[in-house]
Amino acid sequence: MHVGLEHYLVLSAVLLCIGLYGALAKRNAVAILMAIEIMLNAANVAFVGFSRYVTPQLLTGQVVALFVITVAAAEAAIGLALVLAIYRSRRSVDATQMDMLKG
DSSP states (O other): OOHHHHHHHHHHHHHHHHHHHHHHHHOOOHHHHHHHHHHHHHHHHHHHHHHHHHHSSHHHHHHHHHHHHHHHHHHHHHHHHHHHHHHHHSOBBBGGGTTOOOO
């Protein structure tokens, strides 16, 4: 069986749809952050797939994927710090109750 570019793109689209559903449907802030991570991983799969089949001698997709992983790690650290700070003040991580910036 030959794994083609279409397989990578279908996997990427499925991961993106799962992440989008999780980000829109969940109320828990930690679950929303995990859904965003899934969407970033979908982008990584697409980058690596295109890199493998468009320019196999260059590692551009892999390099971009490493940058995305770095940004995702920073996003997760900052996001979890914000969630912890909100939990300490509100005793809840429900995204619908996070209205502290409303005037």
